[in-house]
Amino acid sequence: MIGVVKESLRDIRRHKRASVLLALVISSASFLFFVFSSAVYNLGLAEDNWSKQLRAAVFFVEGADVNQLSEQISKVKGVLEVKHISSELALEILKKRFPDEDIVFSANSVPGFIEARISADAVANISLDLQRIEGVEDVSLSSSWFKSLKDLIYFSALFSIGVMIFVMVLSTILVFYAVRLMRLCGATEFRIRVPYVVSGVVMGVFGASVGVCFQYIFGKAVDKSLSQFIDGWVSLTTMQVVFVYTASIFIGCFGNLMAFVRSIDDQQ
Amino acid sequence: MIHFKSVSKIYDNDVFALKGIEAHIQKGEFIFVTGSSGAGKSTLLKMIYGGLKPSDGSVVVGGSIVDELSSYRLAMLRRQMGIVFQDFKLLWDRSVVDNVCLPFYVWGKLNSENKELSELMMKKFDIWKYRNEYPHKLSGGEQQKVAICRALVTSPWILIADEPTGNLDPKSAEEVFKMFYEAAQRGSTVIFATHNEHLLSLHKGRVLKLDKGRLA
Structure with a gap:
């Protein structure tokens, strides 16, 4: 098992460009999620406050x-x-x-x-x-501007979900071809799954960490710019961070897991 | 070594791809599988490596009924085979040397000894100079050489080739065919699907001719 994990890490190093690209895509998706969720969260807080003052x-x-x-x-x-x-x-x-x-x-x-x-x-x-x-x-x-802003936020939410789905589908298609070929070369299920899952976890954690850093910087900037209008912009909650790490690892591995299912069907 | 016992294959759309195929292939034989497009050549080859299950009958390879093998045993059987396709099936995000070493990589046996073996094989086929290139930079003939190198590097008992010269010019096709012929001389059983009549006329080998899913 340790040998397979080491090989997976070596595989990431061997395909630096592809690995960096995947991590960046995960970072972008995480960052978009952070922007969307923190905007919704802060607007939710504001809505509570403003609804009493409409x-x-x-x-x-x-x-x-x-x-x-x-x-x-x-x-x-x-x-x-x-x-x-x-x-x-x-x-x-x-x-x-x-x-x-x-x-x-x-x-x-x-x-x-x-x-x-x-x-x-x-x-x-x-x-x-x-x-x-x-x-x-x-x-x-x-309050008329408030509704327009909320519509815009929901549109960005749909956009970020779209990006995540695109990444999953793309990774499924790419991995599906490689998995079929590995099977034909005599790879066992274990030998196929472990490297993909390990690289999915590594890429997911790395991508999410970059996303968290971006969001921290972005949150600070927003807080500074909007300090006259909003009393403390909340940019990172524990729930958000936990969700983003889990989702990023899931995105990293999901395409691979889907590919296994599809290639099993393909054998029939 | 390979035994087709009354093998039939019907696809989901009720189309018969193979009907009652009965054939026996001995170790070290060079077999040509011929027939027009849609005759069932690819279906026959896929059944040898467990890519398809027969609808009726069975395919026995090295004493094992292929469609009854567990996924682990099937993987072990495939390690005795080298498979080459008309469209090469290379991994485009990996270099030439990574493509050739792919079998050792997925077996967890990418050690220095096997790396040397890959190097020797690539030098023999004159593709060592492209080792760090990506497949899309190579010509069709060179890509097929990489695919054949990947199939031969493990010294398989059975070499399956599904129209490997289909996309190549006559000179490259002849070169590629020579590689299979040499593998057969080293003791591998070669099953070579083609509809290239010129190749058939030039080289020795037993011919299994398929016509509309039946052995002619």
Whole structure:
């Protein structure tokens, strides 16, 4: 057994270019997974936080009765709380949000609005419901960009899964041919399996480690760039690391295992 | 040494590839298996090395019924054989020397003695100069030489060749054939499938002619 393992390691050295390529593909797939999963994880945390703070700004026509309008808005399904933001208060908020900018507006030039805190479930329809109320001029939702970002993240998730499937299929096809030939040369099942499994484990561990390093550097960079907006970007969790190492070893070996099954069928 | 006992093979689409083949091949014989395309030549050869199981009858090689062997015993039987294909079946990601040494590698016997043996064989076939090249850089004739070297390096008792000259020009085909002929003179049993009438007319050997799956 030790002899076969040594030979497998020698085989990796003998095929340096192919081994490095495989490890890089695993690293890329691991890194993509890390980026996707940490984005989903952090957005999940943010969603929890933001869903309690979802707000709609309801701008009204000049001369509208603010109290009556507030009462009507509070009756709309999904509205949790209503607050009138006067022109003066809106200007204060603007100044707080952009402390480094010189705000040259007067209180009258910034429009007042009614701020409605809304439930996450009602986000989809609430804009239309609010616009139907007489006296409402425009409705601005604070969460529309959030949905677009989530769609983008799910698209990247599909992409990274696609890359992983591609790697598995490619390795199955490549190994299938070699395994058939080895059988014809008189290789026993043990002699075929062990080198592939050992090289799968070595490539998987190496590839995953490179992926972890990339993610660590990437996470630090993201944390630094988004520190104004997000309170601590979580880039590596224990669960993620365990999963990536397991999946990478699986990717390294899966193609080979599939090839054994297919070549056994082929003999019938 | 090799005995076909009423061997028939029907594929999944109900096509008869072989029908009631009865043949006996002695040790050291040079056998030509001929017939037109689709006559069953490749099917017959695959049954010798256990690549296919007969639908009826049995193939006995060296006293063992091939389709009844366990995967381990089948691997041991294949170690007594050298197999050469029309499309060479080389590993494109391995150098010429790695391809030639492949049998020793998969047997776990890639020691200095066997490496020397491979070197001698490659020098004899004039491919030692390409030892570190990859197969795609060689011509068809040279690739076939590598495949034959791989089959002969283990000094097999049985040498199976499935139209090994099919993709080669006449000069390369003659060179390749010479290699098999020399192997037969060293005591190997050679089973050579071909539809090259010119080769048949030039060389001695018993002919098994197949016609639509039957021995003519």
